[in-house]
Amino acid sequence: MPPDDLLLHCCHNPECPQHGRRGAGNLTVCGHYGKNHHRLLDCKACKARFSEFKGTPYFNAKLPHDKVLGVLDHLDDGCGTRQTARLVGVGKDTVTRLALLAGRHAKATHDEVVAFPPSDPRGPVR
Ligand SMILES: [Zn+2]
Secondary structure: OOOHHHHHOOEOOOOOOOEOOOOOOOEEEEEEEOOOOEEEEEEOOOOOEEEOOOOOOOOOOOOOHHHHHHHHHHHHOOOOHHHHHHHHOOOHHHHHHHHHHHHHHHHHHHHOOOOOOOOOOOOOOO
16 A cells, blocks of 8 residues: 555656546655655656655755645644744745745645646746
8 A cells, every 4th residue: 555645646747647636546656765765756657757746845845844844734724924934933935935835736736737837937846
């Protein structure tokens, strides 16, 4: 059984029949990378491999993940930017940036498509 949180991920290969579908059971963890041992996901449907953080607010964030989670938790609870920054111990700019990323992510979740094409004027989420 894959870990439950794999259900939150989906394949990022636009050519893939499972592209953008979460919880389709097509993803497996095929390895780890980086000093934090981030997982590398493998799509059984198309054999594509990508980082578990691609298309999520975690990806490329320079913060420790528990801080990212803390920020998102507080925002979810309805805390304002300033309050969240103070409670988690990060800068207001960081909270704003993560909120934007998370908003993007939330919208993408709604649309069931995470990866933005490079032609998207908002820029790709890397
Ligand atoms: Zn795929």
